[in-house]
Each structure stands twice: as structure tokens, then as C-alpha cells.
Amino acid sequence: MKLLAANRLIDGVAVWLGPDGTWVEDITKAEIVRDKEGEAKLEKLGQEAVAKNIVLDIELIDVEIVNGALRPLRLRERIRAMGPSIHPEIGKQATKRSVSLV
Amino acid sequence: MYRYDEFDHAFVKARVAEFRDQVERRLAGDITEDQFKPLRLMNGVYLQLHAYMLRIAIPYGTLSSRKLRMLAHIARTYDKGYGHFTTRQNLQFHWPALRDIPQILEDLASVEMHCIQTSGNCIRNVTADHLAGAAADEVADPRPYAEILRQWSSLHPEFSFLPRKFKIAVTAAERDRAAVQVYDIGLHLKKDAAGRLGFTVYVGGGLGRTPILARKIRDFLPEEDLLSYTTAILRVYNLYGRRDNKWKARIKILVHELGAEAFAAQVEKEFAELREGELKLPEKDLRAIQAYFAPPALPARPEGDALVVREAAADPGFAAWLKRNIHTHKNPDYASVTVSLKGIGEVPGDISADQMDAVADLAEAYACDEVRVSHEQNLILPHVARADLKVVYDKLVEVGLATPNAGLVTDIICCPGLDYCALANARSIPVAQQIALRFADLARQEEIGDLKIKMSGCINACGHHHVGHIGILGVEKKGAELYQVTLGGSGDENATLGEIIGRGFGPDEIVDAVETIVETYLSLRQDKNEDFLAAYRRLGPAPFKEALYGSEAKAA
Numbered sequence: 001m002k003l004l005a006a007n008r009l010i011d012g013v014a015v016w017l018g019p020d021g022t023w024v025e026d027i028t029k030a031e032i033v034r035d036k037e038g039e040a041k042l043e044k045l046g047q048e049a050v051a052k053n054i055v056l057d058i059e060l061i062d063v064e065i066v067n068g069a070l071r072p073l074r075l076r077e078r079i080r081a082m083g084p085s086i087h088p089e090i091g092k093q094a095t096k097r098s099v100s101l102v
Numbered sequence: 103m104y105r106y107d108e109f110d111h112a113f114v115k116a117r118v119a120e121f122r123d124q125v126e127r128r129l130a131g132d133i134t135e136d137q138f139k140p141l142r143l144m145n146g147v148y149l150q151l152h153a154y155m156l157r158i159a160i161p162y163g164t165l166s167s168r169k170l171r172m173l174a175h176i177a178r179t180y181d182k183g184y185g186h187f188t189t190r191q192n193l194q195f196h197w198p199a200l201r202d203i204p205q206i207l208e209d210l211a212s213v214e215m216h217c218i219q220t221s222g223n224c225i226r227n228v229t230a231d232h233l234a235g236a237a238a239d240e241v242a243d244p245r246p247y248a249e250i251l252r253q254w255s256s257l258h259p260e261f262s263f264l265p266r267k268f269k270i271a272v273t274a275a276e277r278d279r280a281a282v283q284v285y286d287i288g289l290h291l292k293k294d295a296a297g298r299l300g301f302t303v304y305v306g307g308g309l310g311r312t313p314i315l316a317r318k319i320r321d322f323l324p325e326e327d328l329l330s331y332t333t334a335i336l337r338v339y340n341l342y343g344r345r346d347n348k349w350k351a352r353i354k355i356l357v358h359e360l361g362a363e364a365f366a367a368q369v370e371k372e373f374a375e376l377r378e379g380e381l382k383l384p385e386k387d388l389r390a391i392q393a394y395f396a397p398p399a400l401p402a403r404p405e406g407d408a409l410v411v412r413e414a415a416a417d418p419g420f421a422a423w424l425k426r427n428i429h430t431h432k433n434p435d436y437a438s439v440t441v442s443l444k445g446i447g448e449v450p451g452d453i454s455a456d457q458m459d460a461v462a463d464l465a466e467a468y469a470c471d472e473v474r475v476s477h478e479q480n481l482i483l484p485h486v487a488r489a490d491l492k493v494v495y496d497k498l499v500e501v502g503l504a505t506p507n508a509g510l511v512t513d514i515i516c517c518p519g520l521d522y523c524a525l526a527n528a529r530s531i532p533v534a535q536q537i538a539l540r541f542a543d544l545a546r547q548e549e550i551g552d553l554k555i556k557m558s559g560c561i562n563a564c565g566h567h568h569v570g571h572i573g574i575l576g577v578e579k580k581g582a583e584l585y586q587v588t589l590g591g592s593g594d595e596n597a598t599l600g601e602i603i604g605r606g607f608g609p610d611e612i613v614d615a616v617e618t619i620v621e622t623y624l625s626l627r628q629d630k631n632e633d634f635l636a637a638y639r640r641l642g643p644a645p646f647k648e649a650l651y652g653s654e655a656k657a658a
């Protein structure tokens with residue numbers, strides 16, 4: 001399972017491609033795809049958004065569902081989804097606690 | 103302190119206007135990211151995991167209260183209320199929005215600061231001994247030479263697109279506090295038999311993927327030849343340095359592959375052409391730059407001696423702080439103070455906007471308006487009357503900056519790691535925090551004595567782990583964090599690279615491993631005067647391997 005990560009051009013904030021083609025700040029609201037066709041679709045939409053100067057550095061990342069909760073496979077992406085692990089009061093984790101860092 | 107002249111002001115102002123236009127065009131979609139990226143990097147703007155990162159140059163680590171207050175203002179207004187001092191004496195903000203960066207640069211320019219050449223394959227911010235101009239053991243202030251190098255290297259047309267980035271450090275004391283032997287060029291200011299000032303020149307040092315100590319290529323370079331000789335080095339590098347492979351592009355690889363003697367011969371040949379040319383520093387210009395760094399007027403304050411003794415007897419916390427965080431000043435009535443940014447359990451090198459303001463206030467009131475950034479990620483108040491030490495200490499206590507741990511096991515150098523950095527493979531800050539908490543007891547820290555732990559979250563080694571007495575490198579293995587330990591490294595005048603001690607440790611094991619290493623040292627040292635590094639050099643790795651890996655080590 002994959003979803004598409006990027007950073008927003010104007011402020012650099014980590015965002016993910018949502019189901020309706022918008023870019024969401026909450027990774028749990030991102031569109032998850034399960035096959036090559038879905039990946040190609042996300043990449044195409046991502047490249048279009050890059051071309052429109054909405055986001056940059058698009059990247060397909062691996063995720064899984066654990067006990068019903070979304071979990072990026074790599075720690076890097078989990079930290080990106082939540083915020084620096086050393087500052088629970090800063091970053092996305094300050095308002096959203098839906099992704100486990102562990 | 104150096105003050106911008108009209109040319110400097112106009113130059114930085116023009117650069118801000120240029121970048122404002124570039125950002126506007128980028129946000130309007132007139133230029134692509136591929137076109138914009140090199141432009142933003144030239145202005146210190148990186149993209150990291152959570153946001154952009156802005157790296158601000160602090161030439162030779164010297165700040166005034168005005169500059170520090172501006173950094174506090176930026177932290178509050180455009181960022182999340184804090185900043186991070188780096189091993190390159192710079193400051194990084196981790197959360198600026200691209201749309202705000204032109205205004206941040208304008209604010210910085212108003213206090214004579216900028217972000218130029220804090221990225222890219224150019225000559226980066228020149229670093230120097232953080233005790234420059236204050237230390238009792240220096241032959242002269244190294245900063246005028248660093249400033250000359252800064253002016254010469256700023257937007258240098260020939261050296262703006264080198265094979266790779268290029269870093270220069272200058273020190274002027276026998277005790278090397280600037281780690282010059284791990285720099286592309288390390289300059290050690292000294293006097294010859296006739297009393298003339300000049301440099302021992304080291305070249306080709308560096309950490310990262312291929313750690314190499316610099317080679318000495320000249321015993322004594324007269325001060326007036328600083329720019330012609332440096333130009334000669336850069337020319338040889340620019341011509342022969344590899345551009346086909348990023349990992350082999352630093353000057354250290356060229357010096358290593360060519361051999362230091364052959365490299366030096368090339369430099370000398372180039373230098374012979376340049377020596378009597380326009381790069382020779384005129385005596386008048388040298389003295390003019392030195393005048394900017396004239397020592398501050400330090401009125402006699404002999405009452406300090408008796409006062410400090412009395413105050414230390416009455417306040418054990420102050421006594422402990424005096425023991426670790428004070429450095430001998432040229433003037434016996436004064437001292438240099440280390441403001442520790444290594445509070446137990448805090449993020450190494452981080453400082454809040456309020457703390458920045460507090461340090462700025464102290465600098466203004468008690469330290470001739472000067473603050474320094476050390477490559478060990480602490481701040482320094484270079485000129486404090488000993489009679490004022492107690493009041494400075496009390497005020498630092500109020501803002502949580504009086505941790506008495508300079509040079510102790512909890513004074514850990516640490517890069518931002520995977521909590522922020524897009525290049526990192528593992529987190530470094532949480533490990534540093536856990537080590538500090540494990541060794542929090544001050545009596546235990548003092549019993550252990552001088553011990554430098556340095557830690558990086560990836561092979562690029564921003565945390566200087568190769569030259570840590572105990573070095574820790576975070577890597578990613580099978581999707582998990584793993585920490586490799588090196589022992590016996592040192593970044594001072596007797597620089598050595600640490601040796602990998604064995605297999606790595608998981609996040610739950612690394613603090614125990616460090617404790618085992620420290621306990622092994624304590625049990626084997628000859629006496630308290632033999633510090634960790636000396637003991638390791640005497641003992642070698644075997645007893646540490648045995649303690650860490652037991653029978654596993656024997657089998658290997």
C-alpha cells in the first residue's frame with residue numbers, strides 16, 4: 001500500500017495527496033492505493049501539482065494498516081507525519097495523534 | 103567587531119532584493135523548482151522533513167546583543183520560538199515559510215547578517231576559536247584573518263562553483279578549539295622566531311563518508327600571504343578536484359589521492375605566481391581590519407578575586423558552575439563564560455527566543471556586548487569581570503542556562519538528525535537526551551571528568567562523531583535505527599579519528615553501551631588525572647570491546 005507525500009511550495013509543510021486531488025496536512029486523510037495502477041495515478045496527479053507549483057519533492061511512500069490505524073513503514077515518514085519526536089507540542093502531532101511513532 | 107561599510111550594506115541589501123524577486127517569481131510559477139533550488143540554496147534555504155530550514159551565517163561565531171535579539175525576533179515572528187546552533191557556529195531555523203524568508207533576510211540585513219554561502223559548492227562561513235580575542239593562550243586574535251577570508255570569499259567569481267563545498271577554520275592558540283584539522287583548510291596562527299605572525303597551513307581534512315585528518319602543507323605562511331596562498335590551494339582544487347562523483351569531490355580526496363607532498367608542490371607553484379601580485383595583503387589593510395577587533399576596554403576589577411571565593415563558598419551551585427563553565431581570560435580580572443545549551447534532557451544547541459534575549463541582555467550589561475557561538479553548540483560570553491560572575495550566573499539560572507557541564511559527559515554535540523533532517527537515517531537528539539539523563543548526577547559527571555560525546559544521525563557527520571572521544575553514528579538497518587560507536591576520536595591539536603568498536607546498538611541499547619564504556623574507563627584509569635581519551639590511548643579498544651561484547655569479542 002502506498003500514498004504520495006510532498007512538501008507544499010509556499011511554506012514547505014509536509015502534505016499528502018488526498019482522495020479528491022487536494023493536498024492534506026493529515027496523513028490519515030491521504031488516498032491509499034494498493035496496485036501499480038493506483039501508484040501511477042498518484043504519481044501523475046503529483047507531477048501535475050509539481051508543474052502547477054503547488055508542491056515539490058513528491059514521493060510514493062509505503063504504508064500499512066495496523067489495528068485499523070495507518071502506519072508508514074519507514075520511521076522517517078512516521079516522523080514526517082507527526083512532527084519531531086522530541087517536541088510533542090510542535091508539529092502535526094500537537095493537534096493530530098492518529099499515527100504512532102513507534 | 104567588524105561593522106559593515108557602505109559597500110557591505112549595499113551588497114547585502116541588493117542580495118535580499120534579488121532573492122525577494124526570485125521567491126516571488128517562484129511562487130507565481132514563473133520559475134520551476136529545478137531553476138529555483140540552486141538560488142534558494144545560495145541563500146541558505148533548504149527543504150527538510152517538516153518544512154524549509156534557513157541557515158544563518160554567523161561569521162567566526164561572533165554575535166552582538168543586537169544581532170542575537172534579532173534572531174530572537176525572527177524565532178518568535180516567523181518560526182516556532184526557538185533556533186538551533188550548529189557545529190559550524192551557525193544558527194538554523196527549522197520552520198520558516200518560503201513566503202516569509204525574503205522578509206527574514208531583510209530583518210537580518212538590518213543587523214548586518216545574512217545567509218549567503220551557507221549552502222552550495224562554495225566557500226562557506228569561516229569559523230574560528232570561540233574564545234578568540236579573550237583566551238590567555240592565543241598569540242593574536244584570529245578573527246581579523248577570518249574576516250579577510252570572508253570578504254575575499256564572498257561571491258568570489260572563481261570559487262562560487264567548486265567541485266564541492268569548502269570550509270575554512272582559523273585558530274590562534276596552541277590548544278585547538280576550532281577543530282582545524284578536520285577542515286578543508288585549517289589555519290593555525292602562530293609567531294615565528296622573529297616574532298612575525300603567520301600560519302601553519304593544514305589542508306584536506308574532513309569528516310563525512312570518508313573521514314580524513316588534514317595534512318600540514320606549510321609550517322609557516324607569513325600573514326600577508328594569506329589570500330595568495332589560499333587562492334593557490336583553491337585553484338589547484340578547482341582544477342583537479344573531481345566533479346564526476348559527489349562522494350569523491352571534496353579536497354580531502356584530492357589531497358589523499360595526489361599525496362600531500364605532490365599537492366603542496368602544486369600549490370607552491372601556483373603560489374609563486376601569485377605571491378607578489380594583487381592578493382598580497384597590504385599592511386595598512388591588515389591593520390584596518392584588525393582595528394575592528396580591537397580588544398574591548400576592560401576596566402580594572404581586582405575585587406573579583408575575593409568576591410568569587412566568598413560567593414562560591416556560599417553557593418555550591420555557583421561553585422560547580424565556576425569549576426566547569428569558566429575559561430581563563432587574558433586579563434586576570436576577567437573570565438570567559440560558557441553558557442551551556444546542554445541542559446539535562448534538553449535538545450543540544452537549541453535555545454528559545456526568550457533565552458536569546460536573556461543572553462543578549464547579559465552580553466550588553468556584563469560582557470562588552472559580545473556573544474560567541476562555539477562549534478560545540480554552546481554560547482560564550484567572552485569578557486566578563488570575575489566580580490560580575492555571580493550576577494551573570496544568577497541570571498542564567500533564572501532562564502535555565504546555567505548547567506555546569508562544559509566539557510563533561512552531558513555536554514554532547516548532536517546534529518538535528520531524523521527529527522528534522524531530510525538526509526538523516528536515524529534520530530540523534532533523543533539519544534543525546536537519554537545519555538544526558540542517565541548521567542544527570544553532577545557528582546558522577548565530575549568523577550568521570552572531561553569526556554566529549556559527539557553524535558550524528560547520518561554518515562555526513564554534522565555532529566563530528568569521528569572526533570568524539572565517544573562517537574555515535576545513527577544508521578538505518580532493516581528499517582530500524584541502529585547506533586555505531588567509535589572510540590578515541592579527538593578534534594583538538596592532537597586530532598585522531600575514532601575507531602569503530604564493534605557491531606551497532608539498537609535505540610534501547612545505546613545508552614547502556616555508553617554507560618558500559620564509561621564504567622570500563624573508570625575501572626581502568628590510572629587515576630583521576632588520566633582522562634577518558636588518555637586512558638583509551640593507553641589501553642586501546644580491547645577492554646572496551648570485552649566489556650561491551652564479552653565472549654562475542656573474544657571469538658572475533
